[in-house]
Amino acid sequence: MSKPLILVVNDDGITAPGIKALVNAVKDLGEVVVVAPDSPQSAMGHAITINKPLRLKQVNYFGDIKAFHCSGTPVDCVKLAVDKVLHRKPDLCVSGINHGSNSSINIIYSGTMSAAVEASLEGIPSVGFSYCDYGMEADFTAAAHFAKIISDSLLKFGIPKHSLLNVNIPKLPLAEIKGMKICRQALAKWEEEYLERTDPFGRPYYWLTGKFVNYDHGQDTDEWALANGFVSVVPVQHDLTAHHVIPFINENWNFDKLANAEEIPQNDSKRFNI
Protein backbone atom coordinates (compact mmCIF):
# COMPACT_ATOMS: atom_id res chain seq x y z
CA MET A 1 0.00 0.00 0.00
CA SER A 2 1.35 3.43 -0.90
CA LYS A 3 1.32 6.17 1.70
CA PRO A 4 -0.25 9.53 0.82
CA LEU A 5 2.23 12.31 0.09
CA ILE A 6 1.58 15.38 2.24
CA LEU A 7 3.08 18.81 1.55
CA VAL A 8 3.36 21.12 4.58
CA VAL A 9 3.72 24.89 4.01
CA ASN A 10 3.13 28.03 6.07
CA ASP A 11 3.64 31.80 6.03
CA ASP A 12 5.25 32.41 9.42
CA GLY A 13 8.46 30.80 8.19
CA ILE A 14 10.03 27.40 8.64
CA THR A 15 11.19 28.06 12.21
CA ALA A 16 7.77 29.07 13.55
CA PRO A 17 6.33 26.82 16.30
CA GLY A 18 3.04 26.52 14.36
CA ILE A 19 4.56 24.58 11.46
CA LYS A 20 6.33 22.24 13.86
CA ALA A 21 2.98 21.51 15.52
CA LEU A 22 1.43 20.82 12.09
CA VAL A 23 4.24 18.50 11.00
CA ASN A 24 3.80 16.52 14.22
CA ALA A 25 0.03 16.45 13.73
CA VAL A 26 0.14 14.95 10.23
CA LYS A 27 3.33 12.89 10.22
CA ASP A 28 1.52 9.62 10.93
CA LEU A 29 -0.97 10.18 8.11
CA GLY A 30 1.50 9.82 5.23
CA GLU A 31 4.91 10.77 3.87
CA VAL A 32 5.46 14.38 4.89
CA VAL A 33 7.60 16.92 2.99
CA VAL A 34 7.98 20.53 4.21
CA VAL A 35 8.66 23.50 1.89
CA ALA A 36 8.30 26.77 3.79
CA PRO A 37 9.57 30.35 3.59
CA ASP A 38 12.99 31.08 5.08
CA SER A 39 11.58 34.21 6.77
CA PRO A 40 8.16 35.37 8.01
CA GLN A 41 5.76 36.12 5.13
CA SER A 42 2.59 37.12 6.96
CA ALA A 43 0.05 39.20 5.06
CA MET A 44 1.69 38.42 1.73
CA GLY A 45 -1.67 37.47 0.23
CA HIS A 46 -1.34 35.69 -3.10
CA ALA A 47 1.95 37.39 -3.97
CA ILE A 48 4.34 35.48 -6.22
CA THR A 49 7.95 36.23 -7.10
CA ILE A 50 8.37 37.01 -10.79
CA ASN A 51 11.14 39.58 -10.97
CA LYS A 52 13.89 37.79 -9.11
CA PRO A 53 15.13 34.22 -8.81
CA LEU A 54 14.23 31.95 -5.93
CA ARG A 55 16.48 29.95 -3.66
CA LEU A 56 15.64 26.57 -2.20
CA LYS A 57 17.71 24.82 0.46
CA GLN A 58 17.31 21.51 2.21
CA VAL A 59 17.32 21.87 5.99
CA ASN A 60 17.15 19.65 9.00
CA TYR A 61 14.58 21.22 11.30
CA PHE A 62 12.19 18.30 11.63
CA GLY A 63 14.29 15.22 12.41
CA ASP A 64 14.00 12.67 9.64
CA ILE A 65 11.29 14.58 7.75
CA LYS A 66 12.44 16.01 4.41
CA ALA A 67 12.32 19.81 4.61
CA PHE A 68 13.34 22.80 2.49
CA HIS A 69 13.24 26.49 3.02
CA CYS A 70 12.58 28.86 0.16
CA SER A 71 13.39 32.54 -0.32
CA GLY A 72 9.96 33.32 -1.79
CA THR A 73 6.37 33.78 -0.68
CA PRO A 74 4.05 31.03 0.60
CA VAL A 75 2.56 30.69 -2.91
CA ASP A 76 6.06 30.35 -4.40
CA CYS A 77 6.72 27.53 -1.91
CA VAL A 78 3.77 25.53 -3.23
CA LYS A 79 4.66 26.06 -6.89
CA LEU A 80 8.32 25.26 -6.36
CA ALA A 81 7.54 22.23 -4.18
CA VAL A 82 5.38 20.63 -6.86
CA ASP A 83 7.81 21.34 -9.71
CA LYS A 84 11.24 20.91 -8.12
CA VAL A 85 10.91 18.99 -4.85
CA LEU A 86 8.07 16.48 -5.15
CA HIS A 87 8.05 16.20 -8.95
CA ARG A 88 4.36 15.33 -8.68
CA LYS A 89 1.21 16.65 -7.07
CA PRO A 90 0.97 15.64 -3.43
CA ASP A 91 -2.21 13.96 -2.18
CA LEU A 92 -2.75 16.70 0.38
CA CYS A 93 -1.39 20.15 1.12
CA VAL A 94 -1.69 21.50 4.67
CA SER A 95 -0.74 25.09 5.46
CA GLY A 96 -0.05 26.57 8.89
CA ILE A 97 -0.63 26.32 11.72
CA ASN A 98 -0.81 30.09 11.45
CA HIS A 99 -0.03 32.21 14.49
CA GLY A 100 -3.26 34.23 14.55
CA SER A 101 -6.74 34.06 13.04
CA ASN A 102 -7.45 33.91 9.31
CA SER A 103 -11.21 33.93 9.69
CA SER A 104 -13.54 36.08 7.63
CA ILE A 105 -11.93 38.69 5.36
CA ASN A 106 -8.46 37.90 6.76
CA ILE A 107 -8.36 35.10 4.20
CA ILE A 108 -7.52 37.52 1.38
CA TYR A 109 -4.50 39.00 3.17
CA SER A 110 -3.28 35.67 4.47
CA GLY A 111 -0.19 33.97 3.10
CA THR A 112 -1.23 30.77 4.89
CA MET A 113 -4.53 30.65 3.03
CA SER A 114 -3.04 31.79 -0.29
CA ALA A 115 -0.65 28.84 -0.18
CA ALA A 116 -3.61 26.52 0.35
CA VAL A 117 -5.56 28.27 -2.45
CA GLU A 118 -2.60 27.82 -4.80
CA ALA A 119 -2.48 24.09 -4.02
CA SER A 120 -6.20 23.88 -4.74
CA LEU A 121 -5.66 25.61 -8.10
CA GLU A 122 -3.24 22.82 -8.88
CA GLY A 123 -5.98 20.30 -8.11
CA ILE A 124 -4.49 19.28 -4.75
CA PRO A 125 -6.90 18.76 -1.80
CA SER A 126 -5.80 21.43 0.64
CA VAL A 127 -6.51 23.17 3.92
CA GLY A 128 -5.14 26.10 5.88
CA PHE A 129 -5.10 25.98 9.70
CA SER A 130 -4.92 29.04 11.92
CA TYR A 131 -4.90 29.30 15.68
CA CYS A 132 -6.48 32.39 17.22
CA ASP A 133 -3.44 33.24 19.31
CA TYR A 134 -0.70 35.43 17.84
CA GLY A 135 1.89 34.60 20.49
CA MET A 136 5.07 32.75 19.63
CA GLU A 137 4.57 30.96 22.97
CA ALA A 138 1.07 29.81 22.05
CA ASP A 139 -0.01 26.29 23.02
CA PHE A 140 -0.89 24.47 19.79
CA THR A 141 -2.27 21.31 21.46
CA ALA A 142 -5.91 21.90 20.56
CA ALA A 143 -5.09 23.28 17.10
CA ALA A 144 -2.92 20.24 16.30
CA HIS A 145 -5.67 17.89 17.49
CA PHE A 146 -8.16 19.33 14.99
CA ALA A 147 -5.53 19.67 12.25
CA LYS A 148 -4.98 15.91 12.45
CA ILE A 149 -8.69 15.06 12.38
CA ILE A 150 -9.40 17.34 9.42
CA SER A 151 -6.32 16.35 7.43
CA ASP A 152 -7.26 12.71 7.89
CA SER A 153 -10.82 13.42 6.73
CA LEU A 154 -9.57 15.26 3.66
CA LEU A 155 -7.47 12.26 2.72
CA LYS A 156 -10.35 9.86 3.32
CA PHE A 157 -13.38 11.70 2.04
CA GLY A 158 -11.88 14.30 -0.30
CA ILE A 159 -13.46 17.62 -1.23
CA PRO A 160 -15.01 18.77 -4.53
CA LYS A 161 -12.51 20.04 -7.10
CA HIS A 162 -11.63 23.75 -7.00
CA SER A 163 -12.45 24.04 -3.31
CA LEU A 164 -10.42 23.88 -0.12
CA LEU A 165 -10.87 24.53 3.61
CA ASN A 166 -10.13 27.49 5.84
CA VAL A 167 -9.96 26.19 9.41
CA ASN A 168 -9.63 28.43 12.46
CA ILE A 169 -9.24 27.12 15.99
CA PRO A 170 -10.37 29.26 18.94
CA LYS A 171 -7.95 30.13 21.73
CA LEU A 172 -9.35 27.67 24.24
CA PRO A 173 -8.09 24.53 25.96
CA LEU A 174 -9.02 21.40 23.99
CA ALA A 175 -11.54 20.30 26.62
CA GLU A 176 -13.47 23.56 26.25
CA ILE A 177 -13.81 23.44 22.46
CA LYS A 178 -17.37 22.39 21.62
CA GLY A 179 -16.68 20.84 18.21
CA MET A 180 -16.34 21.86 14.57
CA LYS A 181 -18.81 23.96 12.59
CA ILE A 182 -18.97 24.12 8.81
CA CYS A 183 -19.73 27.74 8.07
CA ARG A 184 -19.51 30.63 5.67
CA GLN A 185 -17.08 33.55 5.71
CA ALA A 186 -18.49 36.40 7.84
CA LEU A 187 -18.89 39.81 6.26
CA ALA A 188 -16.33 41.81 8.22
CA LYS A 189 -13.51 44.22 7.55
CA TRP A 190 -10.58 46.05 9.06
CA GLU A 191 -10.99 49.71 9.83
CA GLU A 192 -7.54 51.06 9.32
CA GLU A 193 -5.73 53.83 10.94
CA TYR A 194 -2.12 54.68 10.26
CA LEU A 195 0.02 55.96 13.09
CA GLU A 196 2.09 58.86 11.82
CA ARG A 197 5.58 59.21 13.28
CA THR A 198 8.71 61.12 12.42
CA ASP A 199 12.06 59.45 11.81
CA PRO A 200 15.39 60.72 13.24
CA PHE A 201 15.83 62.76 10.03
CA GLY A 202 12.52 64.59 10.40
CA ARG A 203 10.69 62.64 7.71
CA PRO A 204 7.23 61.16 8.34
CA TYR A 205 6.45 57.46 8.20
CA TYR A 206 3.31 55.43 8.75
CA TRP A 207 2.54 52.23 10.64
CA LEU A 208 -0.57 50.26 9.84
CA THR A 209 -2.92 49.67 12.77
CA GLY A 210 -6.52 48.62 12.60
CA LYS A 211 -9.64 47.40 14.28
CA PHE A 212 -11.50 44.31 13.09
CA VAL A 213 -15.22 44.98 12.72
CA ASN A 214 -17.78 42.22 12.14
CA TYR A 215 -20.92 43.49 10.38
CA ASP A 216 -22.41 40.02 10.10
CA HIS A 217 -24.89 38.80 12.72
CA GLY A 218 -25.48 35.42 11.07
CA GLN A 219 -25.09 32.35 13.26
CA ASP A 220 -23.77 30.38 10.29
CA THR A 221 -20.50 32.36 10.05
CA ASP A 222 -16.92 31.59 11.06
CA GLU A 223 -16.91 34.55 13.45
CA TRP A 224 -19.98 33.20 15.26
CA ALA A 225 -18.46 29.73 15.49
CA LEU A 226 -15.20 31.03 16.97
CA ALA A 227 -16.94 33.37 19.42
CA ASN A 228 -19.04 30.43 20.61
CA GLY A 229 -16.24 27.96 21.23
CA PHE A 230 -16.29 26.03 17.95
CA VAL A 231 -13.58 25.35 15.37
CA SER A 232 -14.70 27.13 12.16
CA VAL A 233 -14.41 25.21 8.89
CA VAL A 234 -15.14 27.35 5.81
CA PRO A 235 -15.10 25.74 2.36
CA VAL A 236 -13.37 28.19 0.00
CA GLN A 237 -13.34 28.55 -3.78
CA HIS A 238 -11.47 30.73 -6.25
CA ASP A 239 -14.08 31.81 -8.76
CA LEU A 240 -14.36 35.45 -7.75
CA THR A 241 -17.18 36.21 -10.20
CA ALA A 242 -20.08 38.05 -8.56
CA HIS A 243 -22.63 36.09 -10.59
CA HIS A 244 -25.56 37.96 -9.04
CA VAL A 245 -24.20 41.28 -10.33
CA ILE A 246 -24.25 40.27 -14.01
CA PRO A 247 -28.02 40.89 -14.36
CA PHE A 248 -27.72 44.19 -12.44
CA ILE A 249 -25.26 45.56 -14.97
CA ASN A 250 -27.20 44.20 -17.92
CA GLU A 251 -30.34 45.93 -16.64
CA ASN A 252 -28.89 49.19 -15.37
CA TRP A 253 -25.98 49.95 -17.68
CA ASN A 254 -26.80 50.37 -21.34
CA PHE A 255 -23.80 48.43 -22.57
CA ASP A 256 -24.67 48.32 -26.27
CA LYS A 257 -25.20 52.04 -26.38
CA LEU A 258 -22.06 52.71 -24.32
CA ALA A 259 -19.85 50.58 -26.51
CA ASN A 260 -20.74 52.53 -29.60
CA ALA A 261 -20.75 55.98 -28.04
CA GLU A 262 -18.53 58.33 -30.02
CA GLU A 263 -18.59 60.71 -27.15
CA ILE A 264 -19.38 59.96 -23.54
CA PRO A 265 -22.72 61.50 -22.59
CA GLN A 266 -22.49 64.30 -20.05
CA ASN A 267 -22.63 63.24 -16.45
CA ASP A 268 -26.33 63.39 -15.71
CA SER A 269 -25.69 64.47 -12.15
CA LYS A 270 -27.98 61.82 -10.75
CA ARG A 271 -25.60 61.19 -7.91
CA PHE A 272 -23.46 64.26 -7.51
CA ASN A 273 -25.71 67.27 -7.44
CA ILE A 274 -25.85 68.98 -4.11
Next chain:
Amino acid sequence: MSKPLILVVNDDGITAPGIKALVNAVKDLGEVVVVAPDSPQSAMGHAITINKPLRLKQVNYFGDIKAFHCSGTPVDCVKLAVDKVLHRKPDLCVSGINHGSNSSINIIYSGTMSAAVEASLEGIPSVGFSYCDYGMEADFTAAAHFAKIISDSLLKFGIPKHSLLNVNIPKLPLAEIKGMKICRQALAKWEEEYLERTDPFGRPYYWLTGKFVNYDHGQDTDEWALANGFVSVVPVQHDLTAHHVIPFINENWNFDKLANAEEIPQNDSKRFNI
Protein backbone atom coordinates in the same frame (compact mmCIF):
# COMPACT_ATOMS: atom_id res chain seq x y z
CA MET B 1 -22.59 70.86 -7.70
CA SER B 2 -19.78 68.82 -6.13
CA LYS B 3 -17.44 66.89 -8.35
CA PRO B 4 -16.90 63.20 -7.65
CA LEU B 5 -13.58 62.34 -6.00
CA ILE B 6 -11.64 59.69 -7.96
CA LEU B 7 -8.68 57.75 -6.55
CA VAL B 8 -6.27 56.35 -9.15
CA VAL B 9 -3.93 53.50 -8.17
CA ASN B 10 -1.94 50.80 -9.99
CA ASP B 11 0.63 48.09 -9.46
CA ASP B 12 3.17 48.87 -12.20
CA GLY B 13 4.31 51.93 -10.28
CA ILE B 14 3.63 55.63 -10.59
CA THR B 15 5.90 56.12 -13.61
CA ALA B 16 4.26 53.41 -15.76
CA PRO B 17 2.63 54.62 -19.00
CA GLY B 18 -0.59 52.75 -18.09
CA ILE B 19 -1.40 54.93 -15.07
CA LYS B 20 -0.76 58.08 -17.10
CA ALA B 21 -3.28 56.85 -19.68
CA LEU B 22 -5.80 56.16 -16.91
CA VAL B 23 -5.34 59.58 -15.30
CA ASN B 24 -5.94 61.22 -18.67
CA ALA B 25 -8.99 59.02 -19.27
CA VAL B 26 -10.76 59.95 -16.03
CA LYS B 27 -9.54 63.49 -15.31
CA ASP B 28 -12.66 65.11 -16.78
CA LEU B 29 -15.00 62.92 -14.75
CA GLY B 30 -14.14 64.41 -11.36
CA GLU B 31 -11.39 65.52 -9.01
CA VAL B 32 -8.56 63.04 -9.49
CA VAL B 33 -5.97 62.07 -6.85
CA VAL B 34 -3.22 59.52 -7.56
CA VAL B 35 -1.60 57.31 -4.88
CA ALA B 36 0.59 54.66 -6.50
CA PRO B 37 3.60 52.51 -5.62
CA ASP B 38 7.05 54.09 -6.01
CA SER B 39 8.28 50.89 -7.72
CA PRO B 40 6.73 48.07 -9.75
CA GLN B 41 4.54 45.78 -7.61
CA SER B 42 3.23 43.30 -10.14
CA ALA B 43 1.99 39.95 -8.85
CA MET B 44 1.86 41.24 -5.28
CA GLY B 45 -1.65 39.89 -4.86
CA HIS B 46 -3.40 41.19 -1.76
CA ALA B 47 -0.15 41.69 0.16
CA ILE B 48 -0.07 44.41 2.79
CA THR B 49 2.85 45.85 4.71
CA ILE B 50 2.61 45.12 8.41
CA ASN B 51 6.17 44.68 9.61
CA LYS B 52 7.72 47.92 8.44
CA PRO B 53 6.64 51.53 8.17
CA LEU B 54 5.41 53.08 4.94
CA ARG B 55 6.58 56.23 3.22
CA LEU B 56 4.37 58.59 1.28
CA LYS B 57 5.65 61.45 -0.86
CA GLN B 58 3.88 64.04 -2.96
CA VAL B 59 5.15 64.11 -6.54
CA ASN B 60 4.57 66.08 -9.66
CA TYR B 61 4.18 63.51 -12.43
CA PHE B 62 0.73 64.48 -13.69
CA GLY B 63 0.74 68.26 -14.13
CA ASP B 64 -1.76 69.88 -11.79
CA ILE B 65 -3.22 66.59 -10.59
CA LYS B 66 -2.45 65.79 -6.95
CA ALA B 67 -0.23 62.70 -6.82
CA PHE B 68 1.71 60.69 -4.22
CA HIS B 69 3.95 57.73 -4.39
CA CYS B 70 4.06 55.17 -1.62
CA SER B 71 6.70 52.64 -0.59
CA GLY B 72 4.14 49.86 -0.08
CA THR B 73 2.00 47.48 -2.10
CA PRO B 74 -1.03 48.43 -4.23
CA VAL B 75 -3.33 47.51 -1.33
CA ASP B 76 -1.29 49.69 1.04
CA CYS B 77 -1.76 52.58 -1.41
CA VAL B 78 -5.54 52.33 -1.17
CA LYS B 79 -5.57 52.08 2.63
CA LEU B 80 -3.12 54.93 3.06
CA ALA B 81 -4.88 57.10 0.48
CA VAL B 82 -8.21 56.86 2.29
CA ASP B 83 -6.76 57.47 5.76
CA LYS B 84 -3.96 59.98 5.16
CA VAL B 85 -4.44 61.66 1.76
CA LEU B 86 -8.15 61.95 1.02
CA HIS B 87 -9.39 61.81 4.64
CA ARG B 88 -12.63 60.36 3.26
CA LYS B 89 -13.79 57.59 0.97
CA PRO B 90 -13.55 58.60 -2.68
CA ASP B 91 -16.60 58.21 -4.92
CA LEU B 92 -14.68 55.92 -7.25
CA CYS B 93 -11.41 54.01 -7.26
CA VAL B 94 -9.85 53.08 -10.61
CA SER B 95 -6.80 50.83 -10.77
CA GLY B 96 -4.45 50.38 -13.73
CA ILE B 97 -4.24 50.50 -16.61
CA ASN B 98 -2.23 47.34 -16.05
CA HIS B 99 0.46 46.38 -18.53
CA GLY B 100 -0.78 42.86 -19.31
CA SER B 101 -3.94 40.81 -18.85
CA ASN B 102 -5.62 40.17 -15.50
CA SER B 103 -8.35 37.97 -16.91
CA SER B 104 -9.45 34.69 -15.38
CA ILE B 105 -7.30 33.33 -12.53
CA ASN B 106 -4.74 36.14 -12.96
CA ILE B 107 -7.03 38.20 -10.76
CA ILE B 108 -5.76 36.47 -7.61
CA TYR B 109 -2.09 37.24 -8.33
CA SER B 110 -2.76 40.76 -9.55
CA GLY B 111 -1.80 43.82 -7.54
CA THR B 112 -3.98 45.93 -9.85
CA MET B 113 -7.07 43.93 -9.00
CA SER B 114 -6.18 43.56 -5.30
CA ALA B 115 -6.08 47.36 -5.02
CA ALA B 116 -9.57 47.51 -6.56
CA VAL B 117 -10.79 44.72 -4.26
CA GLU B 118 -9.46 46.60 -1.23
CA ALA B 119 -11.36 49.74 -2.29
CA SER B 120 -14.49 47.65 -2.67
CA LEU B 121 -13.99 46.26 0.86
CA GLU B 122 -14.03 49.87 2.03
CA GLY B 123 -17.38 50.34 0.28
CA ILE B 124 -15.91 52.34 -2.62
CA PRO B 125 -17.22 51.62 -6.16
CA SER B 126 -14.14 50.34 -7.92
CA VAL B 127 -12.74 48.85 -11.09
CA GLY B 128 -9.43 47.49 -12.32
CA PHE B 129 -8.40 47.95 -15.97
CA SER B 130 -5.84 45.80 -17.75
CA TYR B 131 -4.61 45.97 -21.32
CA CYS B 132 -3.56 42.69 -22.94
CA ASP B 133 -0.16 44.00 -24.00
CA TYR B 134 2.79 43.71 -21.62
CA GLY B 135 5.00 46.14 -23.49
CA MET B 136 6.08 49.45 -21.96
CA GLU B 137 5.60 50.91 -25.46
CA ALA B 138 1.99 49.67 -25.68
CA ASP B 139 -0.63 51.97 -27.24
CA PHE B 140 -3.28 52.62 -24.57
CA THR B 141 -5.72 54.49 -26.83
CA ALA B 142 -8.38 51.77 -26.94
CA ALA B 143 -7.91 50.82 -23.29
CA ALA B 144 -8.27 54.45 -22.20
CA HIS B 145 -11.42 54.85 -24.32
CA PHE B 146 -13.16 52.00 -22.50
CA ALA B 147 -11.72 53.02 -19.12
CA LYS B 148 -13.45 56.38 -19.50
CA ILE B 149 -16.81 54.87 -20.54
CA ILE B 150 -16.82 52.33 -17.71
CA SER B 151 -15.62 54.77 -15.03
CA ASP B 152 -18.35 57.18 -16.07
CA SER B 153 -20.96 54.41 -15.89
CA LEU B 154 -19.78 53.36 -12.44
CA LEU B 155 -20.21 56.94 -11.23
CA LYS B 156 -23.64 57.23 -12.83
CA PHE B 157 -25.22 53.85 -12.30
CA GLY B 158 -23.20 52.40 -9.40
CA ILE B 159 -22.71 48.75 -8.62
CA PRO B 160 -24.12 46.59 -5.80
CA LYS B 161 -22.20 46.79 -2.52
CA HIS B 162 -19.31 44.35 -2.03
CA SER B 163 -18.75 43.98 -5.75
CA LEU B 164 -16.42 45.61 -8.27
CA LEU B 165 -15.33 45.15 -11.89
CA ASN B 166 -12.40 43.42 -13.53
CA VAL B 167 -12.04 44.90 -17.03
CA ASN B 168 -9.62 43.58 -19.65
CA ILE B 169 -9.10 45.20 -23.03
CA PRO B 170 -7.88 43.07 -25.96
CA LYS B 171 -4.75 44.07 -27.86
CA LEU B 172 -6.58 45.48 -30.87
CA PRO B 173 -6.98 48.91 -32.44
CA LEU B 174 -10.07 50.69 -31.12
CA ALA B 175 -11.90 50.32 -34.45
CA GLU B 176 -11.56 46.54 -34.33
CA ILE B 177 -12.94 46.07 -30.82
CA LYS B 178 -16.49 44.74 -31.10
CA GLY B 179 -17.83 46.06 -27.81
CA MET B 180 -18.01 45.10 -24.13
CA LYS B 181 -19.18 41.77 -22.72
CA ILE B 182 -20.25 41.20 -19.14
CA CYS B 183 -18.91 37.78 -18.32
CA ARG B 184 -17.72 35.38 -15.69
CA GLN B 185 -14.14 34.44 -14.78
CA ALA B 186 -12.95 31.54 -16.94
CA LEU B 187 -11.67 28.42 -15.22
CA ALA B 188 -8.01 28.50 -16.18
CA LYS B 189 -4.63 28.15 -14.54
CA TRP B 190 -0.91 28.56 -14.99
CA GLU B 191 1.15 25.46 -15.50
CA GLU B 192 4.42 26.36 -13.93
CA GLU B 193 7.87 25.35 -14.71
CA TYR B 194 10.94 26.73 -12.97
CA LEU B 195 14.10 27.24 -14.94
CA GLU B 196 17.02 26.01 -12.88
CA ARG B 197 20.29 27.91 -13.26
CA THR B 198 23.54 28.14 -11.39
CA ASP B 199 24.92 31.40 -10.01
CA PRO B 200 28.61 32.45 -10.33
CA PHE B 201 29.24 30.79 -6.94
CA GLY B 202 27.91 27.41 -8.05
CA ARG B 203 24.61 27.66 -6.19
CA PRO B 204 21.31 26.84 -7.90
CA TYR B 205 18.51 29.35 -8.33
CA TYR B 206 15.07 29.18 -9.94
CA TRP B 207 13.13 31.47 -12.26
CA LEU B 208 9.38 31.16 -12.56
CA THR B 209 8.06 30.53 -16.06
CA GLY B 210 4.67 29.21 -17.00
CA LYS B 211 2.05 28.51 -19.59
CA PHE B 212 -1.51 29.79 -19.26
CA VAL B 213 -4.04 27.01 -19.88
CA ASN B 214 -7.77 27.68 -20.29
CA TYR B 215 -9.90 24.65 -19.39
CA ASP B 216 -13.15 26.52 -19.85
CA HIS B 217 -15.02 26.31 -23.16
CA GLY B 218 -17.93 28.51 -22.07
CA GLN B 219 -18.81 31.41 -24.35
CA ASP B 220 -19.79 33.50 -21.31
CA THR B 221 -16.22 33.81 -19.99
CA ASP B 222 -13.69 36.61 -20.05
CA GLU B 223 -11.26 34.47 -22.05
CA TRP B 224 -13.89 33.91 -24.76
CA ALA B 225 -14.71 37.63 -24.88
CA LEU B 226 -11.06 38.64 -25.26
CA ALA B 227 -10.32 35.97 -27.86
CA ASN B 228 -13.31 37.19 -29.86
CA GLY B 229 -12.48 40.89 -29.90
CA PHE B 230 -14.56 42.12 -26.96
CA VAL B 231 -13.63 44.01 -23.81
CA SER B 232 -14.32 41.62 -20.90
CA VAL B 233 -16.14 43.01 -17.86
CA VAL B 234 -16.30 40.59 -14.92
CA PRO B 235 -18.17 41.58 -11.75
CA VAL B 236 -16.08 40.41 -8.80
CA GLN B 237 -16.89 39.78 -5.14
CA HIS B 238 -14.87 38.90 -2.05
CA ASP B 239 -16.91 36.27 -0.29
CA LEU B 240 -14.69 33.27 -0.98
CA THR B 241 -17.08 30.78 0.64
CA ALA B 242 -17.73 27.75 -1.57
CA HIS B 243 -21.39 27.65 -0.51
CA HIS B 244 -22.08 24.57 -2.63
CA VAL B 245 -19.46 22.58 -0.71
CA ILE B 246 -21.12 23.02 2.71
CA PRO B 247 -23.72 20.26 2.04
CA PHE B 248 -21.00 17.98 0.60
CA ILE B 249 -19.03 18.09 3.84
CA ASN B 250 -22.13 17.77 5.98
CA GLU B 251 -23.14 14.66 4.06
CA ASN B 252 -19.75 13.01 3.57
CA TRP B 253 -17.77 13.89 6.64
CA ASN B 254 -19.17 12.76 9.96
CA PHE B 255 -18.36 15.96 11.81
CA ASP B 256 -20.10 15.21 15.08
CA LYS B 257 -18.36 11.90 15.38
CA LEU B 258 -15.01 13.36 14.34
CA ALA B 259 -15.17 16.18 16.86
CA ASN B 260 -15.54 13.80 19.75
CA ALA B 261 -13.09 11.18 18.58
CA GLU B 262 -10.57 10.42 21.29
CA GLU B 263 -8.43 8.71 18.74
CA ILE B 264 -8.46 9.15 15.00
CA PRO B 265 -9.79 6.05 13.29
CA GLN B 266 -7.26 4.19 11.20
CA ASN B 267 -6.95 5.34 7.62
CA ASP B 268 -9.44 3.08 5.89
CA SER B 269 -7.29 2.96 2.77
CA LYS B 270 -10.23 3.81 0.54
CA ARG B 271 -8.04 6.00 -1.59
CA PHE B 272 -4.48 4.84 -1.15
CA ASN B 273 -4.41 1.12 -1.58
CA ILE B 274 -2.64 0.02 -4.71
